Amino acid sequence: MSKRQLAMVMDLNKCIGCQTCTVACKTQWTNRNGREYMYWNNVETYPGTGYPKNWMELGGGFDAAGDLQPGVIPNLEADYGVPWDYNYDALQGGASFEPNVEPTWGPNWDEDEGAGVFPQDNYFFYLPRICNHCTNPGCLSACPRDAIFKREQDGVVLVDLDRCQGYRYCIAGCPYKKIYFNPKISKSEKCILCFPRIEQGLPPACAQQCVGRIRFVGFLDDEEGQVHKLVNKYKVAIGLRTDYGTQPNVYYVPPTESPAKFDANGKIIEGSTRLPIEELEKLFGPEVHGAIATLKAEMKKRKETGESELMDILIAYQHSDMFRLDNNYYQQVAKESGQHLLAPVDNRYVTGKHTKAGHVMKFFHGGDVKAGGHH
C-alpha cells in the first residue's frame, strides 16, 4: 500500500462510447514501437467479449484466501487483434485499397451488439477500462523480478523497464489484463496514469479529453475532492470486479437508469427495465444496490428541492473541480526526494507554432525544419 492513492471515477451513465479517451491514450503512448496492438485505455460494450477477448475468464487476481491465481496470457491474433493498416504507399501505383493483414478480430469487434432481443429487450452500456492501479496489484505479485512497483507518493503502478525481462507472469496475474507484452522490446508495458502529466498538474489524457466528462481524478484521501466524495462519502462509485482481490482504484458510478422493455406489439412495459441488475452485481458486487438507491434518492431530492451536492458533482461543471491533482504536492515530493519531475508529454507532440520542429522531421531531413512540424 502506498502513502497516498490517486484514483479515477468514471460515471457510466454518461459514457457515450465515443472512444475519444482511447484515441487520446493511443496517440500519446501506444501508436508505436510494439505497442500498436495495446489499448491502455479501451471502451468495450457490456455485455460483450471485451478487450482482450473474454478477459474476465483469463484468470489472475487473488482468491478469498489471498492466494494469487494462475492466469492465461492472451494471444495477439485471437484475443487482442492484430492492428491492421492499409497500403497507402501502393495506391500511387494504382493498386486497390487493401488491408495489410486480413482482419479476423480486434477490439470492439462486437461493439454495440450487447444482449437481448431487438427491439423488445436488447441492452448494453459502455465500459471504459484502464489499469486500476490496484492497491494489491496482481501484476506486481506475479513478477519474479521485482520489476513492477507501486509509487509511494500516489500509488501509480509502473513497470521498471530496466528490470523487466519479458517473462509475462504479470499478464497472467492481472485479472483485468491491463498489462501487455511488447514483443518488439521484449518487455511488459502498461497504463502509467499519465504520470508525467499528473506531476505537472494535468489529468491523464483520457480524462482530460473525455467528451462525456465522465472521469474524475483525485487523491482518495483528499476529502474536499470529488473523487473522495463519490467513493467514500456517497459510496456511489465502486471498483470493478473487486472479487478479484486486487483492490482496484478506478471506481465506477453504475448505470442507474435504462429504458423500459417493449412487449411483442412494441408497447412499453411499464415499470420494466432493460438492464438486468444481476449483470451490474456481477461487475460491481452487492454494493451496487446501495449505490443505485443513493443515486435515485439524490436525483429525486434534486428534482424536488433543487439541491443535491452529489448531482452537482456528477454534472461535472468544472474540470478544475473534477481533477484535483494538487500540483504542489508533486513539487513537494520531488523536492524532498531530490528527483526531477518529468516533462509533461513526449515532445514530438508539442510541435506547434511557437515551438521547435519535431524530432521526426529533424531526424528525417537531417536537420531542423521550419517550425510548425507536420504539414
Add this chain to the structure above:
Amino acid sequence: MKKLTSTLVALATLATAVAADSAIDARKVTTSLDKVSNTSSVWNGAKFSTVTLYPQTTIEFNDKKANEINAENKAVKAQVAAVYNSAKIAFLIKWPDGTKNVQQGNRTDSYADGFAVQFASNYANPAELPYIGMGSEGRQALIHLQKQVVKFYEPNGNGDVATQVNPNQTELFGKDLKVFNAKVDTLASLDYEKSYVGEGFRSMTEIKDGSSNSQSTMTYGKNAWTGTLSRSLKDTYVDLNAAAIPVAFAVWDGEKMGRNGLKYLTAWTAVVFQKGDNTLVNALHGKIEGDATKGKESAIANGCTGCHQMEKTDAASLMGPSLTNIGGYATVDYLRESLVKPSAVVVPGYNRNAHSNYAWYNIENGKRVSTMPDHSWMEKADIDNIIAYLKTLKAEVK
C-alpha cells in the same frame, strides 16, 4: 505388504541417486578463445562429460497454460566440454530439443529457447555455494544468458525516440519510407546475450556497464542445440583461476513457454583444471552417505511433508518450496545446511505478495529468518539419511 512395496520403490529410486554426474575435465589450450563457436577447432580434443538438467519445480509460477504443459517434465541430459587458456575459459553445451523456438517480434505468446552458464563469486568453501539458479544473499552468482529472440528494440537511453514511431504514422512515402525503415533497422539488437548478478529471487540485475565480458553462440541442428560461451577467467564478479571451479547450466525450451524459473538446470558441477586437490569434486560429486529408505521414514516422522511437497505424487504446498526435483539440482552440503541452519540461505520470498498466508520467512532485525524449524538437534546419521532420501527426489531422464 504395503510397507514392503514402498521400501522397494525407495530402493529403486535410490539406485538412480548414486549415478550422479561426474566432474568436467577442462582442457588447456594455447589457441585464442576470443571467438568461439560450435565449429571451433578447440573442441576437437576436448573431453565431453554428461550433465543432467532437471526441471525446476521449487517454485510454481502463475501461468496456467505453462504449468499444464510442464507438469510431466522429465530431466534432460546434455554433453558439456570446457577448454581454457591463460586468460579465458570456454564451454560447449549440447542438449536435445525437438523444436527450434525463436521468440517472435509480433506475438505476445512466443518464447525463446536459450541457455545459461552460472558461476559462483566465492567458492572457497564448497559447502556454502550460492543458491542454485540465482544466487543468494551474500553469495553472489554470475549468470551468462543467451536466448533466441528475433531482433528487438530495447529502450537504449540514446533518446532516438523519433525512430520509435510506427512507419505508418510518419508522413513518409516511397523512398523516404525505405530510408526511415533502414535507419530503424540499424537500431535493433540481434543478439539476446546478457549477463546478470544474482543474490536470490527478485534480486537478479543485468550487468550493463560492460564490466563482465562474454561471448556466446547458439546453433540448432539435428534436434539439438549447441551453445558455446567464452569469458575471461577473471572479472569484477568472479575469479576462475583455481584448481577447480563450480559451474551450473540451465536450458530453456520455448516450446514449453520456458522463461526464467520455467527451465531445466543442473546442480553445481565441478570443472577441474588441475588434478590433485579433490575438495570441490568430493563435495559436489562424492558418494552419498546415508540410507534413503530410513531417510524417507525420518522425513515423514519429522513432518517435512507438512510444508513441502516431497514426491511428485504428494499434494502441492504453498508453504515450503517443492522438493520434487531437489535431489537433481541441490548439493549434499546445501541440503545439510538447509536442515541444520535453515536461515543461512533464505531465498527472498517469491511468494510474499502472491501468497501472503504462507510466509516462508519473517524479517527479524533486518534479516530473513526462515519459518522452517532448525533440525540441528538431529543425530548426524539421521540427517545423512534424510539427505540421501532428498537426493533421490528428482525426475527421470527423458
